[in-house]
Amino acid sequence: MGQAGRPAVLLVEPPHHIHDALRRGADLVISTEAPVSTLAWLPLAAPPLRAYFAPTHAWASTDRAGVTPAELVTQKLLLPPGDFMTRKLLDHAVIRAGLGYASVEECPVSRVIQAQAAASFGVGVLTEHPRFGVRTLPVMDGDEPLVLRLHAAWDPAHHAAPVIHALVRRMATHANAAAE
Known part of the structure; x- marks a missing residue:
């Protein structure tokens, strides 16, 4: 479930708007754009072309x-x-x-x-x-x-920031294991 018991929703945004999605209420974004310094983020994956x-x-x-x-x-x-x-x-x-x-x-x-x-x-x-x-x-x-670098970013002040961080770490571990 998403925030306040709402179902999770997947939104697709153009890469240059992805961080705006956090300001509009998204819990987590995955982007090819480098995260802005005010966000918490981790590298997620780097699949080769x-x-x-x-x-x-x-x-x-x-x-x-x-x-x-x-x-x-x-x-x-x-x-x-x-x-x-x-x-x-x-x-x-x-x-x-x-x-x-x-x-x-x-x-x-x-x-x-x-x-x-x-x-x-x-x-x-x-x-x-x-x-x-x-x-x-x-x-x-x-x-x-040549690799496509993917980053996961979230608001560090988000009420579930520690959970999001743990989820992203698991996702990165899975992505790296799948790439091997």
């Missing part, structure tokens, strides 16, 4: 450790829309490398992107667990994988 491709793709038969933005831009890419943080991270990596995309098809649904990649319609870039038999490789930014 991964390239998703069919088992018949040339990358599937190699022992490579990852793919670079330079390799990705040569592919027909299946990407989330430009306002998704996964896409923004990839766009920034491509720009930093001084590159541009050759072919992009956008879709807001990650399962559809994975299904299209599995059917050899292109190479997807996401952070979710693989489905439909796709193969994946991390997208590399130099020697390190």
Whole structure:
């Protein structure tokens, strides 16, 4: 149950408005945006951006450790829309490398992107667990994988702040164990 016996509600906000949700009564927010200093927060997870491709793709038969933005831009890419943080991270990596995309098809649904990649319609870039038999490789930014950093934040004066803190710690432990 939420505050005052109300059922818990999940709200989806644009990343730049997420902390405003706390001021409007949310108990906890999860965001890709860095928390403001007046909030209590913990890092929650840092899933890597991964390239998703069919088992018949040339990358599937190699022992490579990852793919670079330079390799990705040569592919027909299946990407989330430009306002998704996964896409923004990839766009920034491509720009930093001084590159541009050759072919992009956008879709807001990650399962559809994975299904299209599995059917050899292109190479997807996401952070979710693989489905439909796709193969994946991390997208590399130099020697390190590109990661999407997620933070959980809450008001330190919230009446349940210690409980929220404990919940976030458990969530982070679970997220890190699932990533291994």
